């Protein structure tokens with residue numbers, strides 16, 4: 033393990049009066065894949081929304097040794113954090129290609145067209161549908177688009193919120209393989225929120241288990257995956 | 270038949286002006302699902318600025334372009350000061366603010382320029398271009414319509430071929446994801462307001478440039494209803510729909526007024542509101558709008 | 566926050582307090598009536614401001630119309646902008662019945678209320694399918710439509726077209742009401758007597774005063790009914806819809822029925838306001854019911870305070886007085902006269918609308934209630950803990 037890329041300390045998050053995260057601390061190291069596991073309503077989405085500056089928070093978040101707690105969402109993206117929100121968050125009225133262009137919005141280099149081509153090479157189906165609106169894609173295609181769009185900003189850290197949600201098992205497998213490749217070949221660090229514990233821990237380096245807004249367990253992925261008790265208690269399977 | 274043709278030609282000119290104001294409404298609605306009730310008054314004020322610049326000696330087309338710029342800047346300021354601080358999902362305060370702007374802008378124009386009608390620069394050549402039987406298509410109509418199309422094409426290119434246009438479309442489509450792509454949502458919407466005001470100013474200018482009209486502060490009060498109906502007919506979120514809607518309203522108006530003699534003059538507004546009612550109730554997505562309009 | 570005085574609901578002291586407050590309000594109301602029935606104007610600098618009861622009578626009319634907006638916007642949360650339509654409808658129905666069929670004025674309410682209610686419900690029907698801004702657009706269209714509709718040639722016989730419809734009705738105070746005697750009695754009060762004019766009331770003044778009292782009674786009944794309505798089950802349903810439509814539907818509230826009824830009530834109140842208005846001015850003319858009036862009524866709603874009953878009273882006063890005073894102001898130091906001749910009233914109302922929305926979203930009523938809370942706090946009966954927090958919040 034190397035440097036800490038992202039570090040959250042004593043992070044709380046609230047919607048109005050209701051505090052959802054009660055002071056959690058965790059970190060993501062350079063080049064690793066970390067997962068956050070937890071049941072419905074545990075606060076997983078809230079956690080990564082907090083990292084992207086989309087909910088009210090207290091505590092500190094440091095990214096590349098810089099305090100980004102007070103940053104606006106768009107500034108955080110510019111720092112190199114990309115976020116694939118739960119439910120995909122594509123731009124339904126825009127074409128597939130425009131979706132990818134929006135993903136590259138913060139870039140001003142000349143490589144954008146190249147990267148779009150790379151996305152098409154990875155997912156030929158997106159190439160076929162490049163002039164269709166994103167809203168007309170199937171769920172799996174939209175997820176491919178959402179991930180590709182996030183990568184278009186060439187992030188150092190990719191936040192993924194339940195990428196497997198609502199997808200057929202084969203598609204999920206392909207998608208996660210893709211994550212592994214991105215991680216190994218391009219060194220993209222990832223923080224993945226998942227309910228599918230087996231799958232996520234299978235490819236992750238480390239894991240956190242969130243329950244009712246608190247981190248109850250953390251550790252190396254192998255140790256978590258082998259701990260039957262943990263899996264049964266917190267992940268229901 | 271001649272008379273019908275003549276009315277159709279007449280409808281073209283008013284329709285073009287309505288279409289431009291409707292385009293302005295659509296730009297803001299697309300981005301924020303807000304209907305800017307002050308749009309007509311912003312356009313009226315913009316036209317007065319054009320008039321003022323022209324009186325100060327600017328060539329008229331320069332005055333129009335500078336006037337569009339100035340009203341764009343004013344609109345950007347209005348957005349920053351009054352609109353941005355509100356939650357876009359909470360419509361009531363936003364509607365109230367635009368109604369307040371409506372009153373203030375109208376009053377300011379009336380205080381500065383008074384209610385006496387003033388002559389507006391004749392932007393287009395006089396006379397009739399084409400005569401078919403007794404029906405005459407004036408140069409004014411042709412140029413008004415032509416410049417309306419030109420502005421729409423420019424807008425189309427701006428929205429579809431530029432980066433700021435892309436970000437504007439992204440924000441219209443999904444506000445949260447736009448943020449997550451690094452788009453600064455506030456300034457993008459501000460840009461939309463400026464663009465809308467510029468388009469509206471152009472619309473009010475060609476409206477006031479009608480040889481038979483003069484400009485006065487209440488010139489857009491009725492036009493606002495026509496434009497709102499035009500925008501609704503087009504589906505509220507479609508630029509070309511707004512054009513279609515504007516022309517439809519223009520035609521309904523001019524054909525109803527004289528071609529069907531037993532319908533009195535006041536009927537045009539009545540007919541327009543009836544159209545508005547029917548569209549909103551039965552087909553909120555209009556001619557070309559997206560189907561995802563707000564329904565209970 | 567500690568209040569100077571604290572009352573607990575249900576106790577005799579609380580009852581006395583309520584009776585005292587209402588007696589005070591009624592006394593002040595009547596004194597104002599007698600004081601201003603004859604005063605033409607006061608002058609500040611070179612500006613002459615009219616203060617006669619005509620303004621207050623208009624304020625009552627506007628207040629009732631704004632009360633309607635409270636019901637539909639303030640309590641049900643539906644953005645309806647077309648109140649001038651119903652205001653005008655009430656005015657014209659009354660004018661027509663009085664002028665052409667010699668009805669007594671107040672009796673016309675028997676037609677005005679149900680017809681405005683029904684038309685309002687009908688207009689509310691599309692609102693069941695469209696919401697938010699679509700409704701605002703539609704109702705704004707209705708408001709713009711009204712003057713045009715009135716001027717239609719085919720309705721000329723009923724509406725009088727662009728010239729308007731004269732009612733030709735004289736309000737005459739009943740002979741048993743000792744208005745004149747009271748006025749002269751007030752004039753004998755040392756020092757203050759001169760505020761109440763001198764000599765007996767002219768028949769015109771007497772009629773004006775009688776209208777003032779009569780309108781206030783009608784308005785008072787409307788306010789009383791609405792204040793009961795909002796505390797009742799349907800009122801709670803309305804507020805639930807305003808706060809969160811989805812959860813209201815989930816908790817078994819009939820959205821369609823509640824919304825249409827709310828529209829109906831709002832429109833009926835608009836109609837009653839219109840009746841009072843035309844009873845005061847004596848003529849219904851189309852441009853008194855333009856879409857600008859619809860916006861001014863919204864100004865009254867917001868400046869008074871959205872979702873408060875007092876707000877409707879304050880809003881009526883704001884609408885009746887501010888534009889009038891603004892146009893009476895013909896000279897202020899350093900301001901060019903040419904500017905003051907423009908629509909300064911409209912400017913001030915617009916600015917008020919924006920400024921209050923930005924900085925005082927509760928309107929004047931909320932601010933007054935807050936100030937009142939420093940002096941008087943009302944505790945709910947039996948549970949002390951709750952009431953304290955209530956008093957603090959209010």
Ligand SMILES: Nc1ncnc2c1ncn2[C@@H]1O[C@H](COP(=O)(O)OP(=O)(O)OP(=O)(O)O)[C@@H](O)[C@H]1O
Pocket residue numbers: 047050052070071072073074075076077078079118227
């Ligand atoms: N916008 C919101 N307003 C109020 N409360 C919210 C909001 N979003 C989430 N919550 C609450 O915060 C808590 C955590 O929600 P969160 O979405 O983070 O859960 P999650 O772990 O992502 O669940 P899931 O697996 O279902 O996606 C829940 O109790 C939820 O009800």
Ligand SMILES: [Mg+2]
Pocket residue numbers: 076077078118194
């Ligand atoms: Mg979640």
